[in-house]
Amino acid sequence: MNATAISTRGLGRAFGDLWAVRGLDLDVQRGEIFGLVGPDGAGKTTTMRLLSGILAATEGDATVAGHSVRTDEESIKSRIGYMSQRFGLYGDLSVEENLRFYADLYEVSRRERLPAEERLLGFSNLTPFRKRLARDLSGGMKQKLGLACALIHKPEVLFLDEPTNGVDPVSRRDFWRILYGMLKEGVTIFVSTAYLDEAERCTRVGMMDQGRLVLCGTPASLKAGMAGVLTEVEVAAPRAAKDLLAEVLGPNRVSLFGGKLHLWTAGEEDIAVAEKALARKGIEISAQKRIVPSLEDVFITQVAAGQAGNGAAA
DSSP states (O other): OOSEEEEEEEEEEEETTEEEEEEEEEEEETTOEEEEEOOTTSSHHHHHHHHTTSSOOSEEEEEETTEETTTOHHHHHTTEEEEOTTOOOOTTSBHHHHHHHHHHHTTOOHHHHHHHHHHHHHHTTOGGGTTSBGGGSOHHHHHHHHHHHHHTTOOSEEEEESTTTTOOHHHHHHHHHHHHHHHHTTOEEEEEOSOHHHHTTSSEEEEEETTEEEEEEOHHHHHHTSOSEEEEEEESSHHHHHHHHHHHHOGGGEEEETTEEEEEESSHHHHHHHHHHHHHTTOOEEEEEEOOOOHHHHHHHHHHHHHHHHHHHO
């Protein structure tokens, strides 16, 4: 069996003159959980819809579970599960009725559906709520039911488009526990997320910006690949300090995390420049320390660099 679950070469989609995705080259191995992150409008949802056979590609090609999205999209649809941001649950049907509806939709045999239904209800802790109408479920329970419905036909590849967006932290944790359980069963998971702490849990992460894949690797390699030193700085006026240091060091070198500044610098000389610039404006540094970058640091720095580059090009 081919070890690659998803492979794209030069994949792109244009809407008129606007390229939502362009030149996407990516390989996702079977049995891994691949996270896709990026700002709003980066192309994450379009990528999902291209790989799921919902949207036709303008250029390039991709294979999912060994089938081309250009020539064999119907074969792909029977081998994948796809959970969109607004998954189509039916509020006037109960939990188990929704599961049975999707079992019918995917033509799951009567012999297979009952054990699959019981397993998924237990897996997602929905067994006590099997008779409850979907409209009466909490947000987290709706997401877990949507996931169960997407898994009812035992897909090879599971696509999840920001599945935990707006869900409380406890439900997010439960959702990821279920995903790790699916990995153990050999399902390949391709998930987009707005939460960088969730991306840390993925086998590998791809960062998209303005329709292009700008970084790809394990969370550890992406953080280790950032050049320079990351310093956390505490000041009395963090927003004013951020604007000032963005002018002095560059917009992609400084970001605001809560009430603290994160500075990417080449070394002590840049720190000295920052300290002098703040001192001239009467902004006092109360504390500073070198820290290990998070994926959020990498992401914000990369997006800022891309925006700065576009501004220079314009």
